[in-house]
Amino acid sequence: MNFYGKRLKEEFFMEPTLTVAKNLLGKVLVRKDERGETRVIITETEAYLGFHDKASHASRGLTPRTKLMFGNGGHAYIYLIYGMHYCFNIVTEREGYPAAVLIRGILSETEFPVKSETRFPTGKMISGPGRTAKYMNIDKFLNGEDIVESEKLWVECLPQSVNLKKSKIKSAPRVGVDYAGEWAKKPWRFRLVTSF
DNA sequence: CGCGGGATTGACT
DNA sequence: GTCAATCCCGCGT
Numbered sequence: 372m373n374f375y376g377k378r379l380k381e382e383f384f385m386e387p388t389l390t391v392a393k394n395l396l397g398k399v400l401v402r403k404d405e406r407g408e409t410r411v412i413i414t415e416t417e418a419y420l421g422f423h424d425k426a427s428h429a430s431r432g433l434t435p436r437t438k439l440m441f442g443n444g445g446h447a448y449i450y451l452i453y454g455m456h457y458c459f460n461i462v463t464e465r466e467g468y469p470a471a472v473l474i475r476g477i478l479s480e481t482e483f484p485v486k487s488e489t490r491f492p493t494g495k496m497i498s499g500p501g502r503t504a505k506y507m508n509i510d511k512f513l514n515g516e517d518i519v520e521s522e523k524l525w526v527e528c529l530p531q532s533v534n535l536k537k538s539k540i541k542s543a544p545r546v547g548v549d550y551a552g553e554w555a556k557k558p559w560r561f562r563l564v565t566s567f
Numbered sequence: 568c569g570c571g572g573g574a575t576t577g578a579c580t
Numbered sequence: 581g582t583c584a585a586t587c588c589c590g591c592g593t
Contacts, residue, residue, distance in 0.1 A: 460574085
């Protein structure tokens, strides 16, 4: 039930955002708090990138809220939505370019992932950004956390995560951004459809 | 300073 | 399928 990998460094988060969004699938998200270490596999992400992406908070420019998105990659960007749910993002790319990846789904309480499985191993699928943040005990106090150096929140790469086949990733339009016009149609939502 | 709406979820008809 | 919950941000006044 516990699986350990190599911690991701800054370079990982400095890659193009669509690449990072896909590469985060199958990685291990780790949260260390008073409960201990919670380790889950990332199964769904969404990318928000650039100045003009109307679905992104950053399309309104640099504001107190979005300044983290304009910052250097590898930091947590967490905000409250609908007055009750937190959304956890990891900022990507260089300072000055606004981009982040929203973590939308995880697999918990799973066996050590087996390479070439055609389905997910037994586990608990947690779907949706609000549920994901809640399960991982992520809230506004972790906003800005340095994912590269933090002892509370980080990401690891398993040996199995490295050569994840493209066929195991499904892309689709992003959820809940109908107001974004043409930008809502971009297939920037990524899901792991089977295991490794 | 007030107002509109949100990268959502869960309860209910 | 519909709808309310509930806080914060961004923008117009």
